[in-house]
Amino acid sequence: MTTETLMGRAEGQQALDPNALARLGRAIERLGGDTAYVMESITEFIEALDPVERDATPPHLKDWLIESGSMTEERFEAAVAEVERGALKVMELRSFLKFVSDTLTLDEAAGVLDITEDExxxxxxxxxxxxxxxxGRLRFPQWQFDIREPDHRLRGLTDIVRSIxxxxxxxxxxxIMTLPHEDLNTEGRQTAVEWLRNGGDVARIRRLVRREYRG
Structure with a gap:
């Protein structure tokens, strides 16, 4: 057993299983898209994540949660173990993949808009x-397209994009564009996209975007 193996086990890590890697490759191929692009995107995103922190929970937080009755010691330890396994990183990766699945390639976007790729x-x-x-490849979020509009673009898109x-x-x-906002409330909270597609004021979304980024 090598020193690296011992260190990995001491830190609670496990060596990568070749079978698991092969399964990941097959799963990506099954998607039927640009396999290399998907693999590169996943790899790039993971490389940008901060490493999992161990023993990062302040002791006083554990004591407070247990003493307040919010959590038992067993539940707290289980939650910490999940975080140290990488549960939060998996959640981030799932969110990233969900987002990428809601985008179009350059070719697809040009097709929706009936324009050339150069345009x-x-x-x-x-x-x-x-x-x-x-x-190095352009991705176009789907929220900005609306096939009901003459130019197939979300109403007010230019004003909104130039506000970002x-x-x-x-x-x-x-x-900002796809999560419900409490101040876009008619019959329940709406997203900025829903607001615009339902005929809402474009200037209001422009102000919302500017306010969000002004912090």
Whole structure:
């Protein structure tokens, strides 16, 4: 047994199972898309994650939760064990994959808009379309398309895109546009996209976006 193996076990880690890696490869191939792109995207995202922290829970927090009756010691220890296994990282990866599945490729976006790929790239440069890059490839979030509109774009899209600071990450933009907002409330909370598709005021969404980024 090597020193590295001993250290890995001491830290609660397990060696990667070749069978599990092969299963992951088969699962990605089954998707039927661009297998290399999906694999690269997953790898790139994981590489950007911070490592799992061990023994990061302050002792006083454990004491407070147990003494307040919020958790038993057994439940607390089980929760810590799940976090140290990487449960939070798995949740982040699931959110990322869900988001990527809600985007279109350059070719697909151009097809929806009935424009050329060069025109789609120019629209991104002009900030009349929203896109981001993964592994050097443009991805277009689906929320900005609306086939009921004459140009197949969400009403007010240019105003909204130009309200988003250029340095903002795509996940924050996704959240602003697709999560319900308490101040977009008619018959229940609406997302910004639902608000616009239901005929709501574009200026209100523009103000909402600016306020969110102003912090």
């Amino acid at each position: 789609a790239r120019q629209a991104v440069a002009d900030r009349t379309l929203h896109a981001f890059e993964i592994n 600071p250029k340095d903002r990450d795509w996940l924050s933009v996704q959240g």
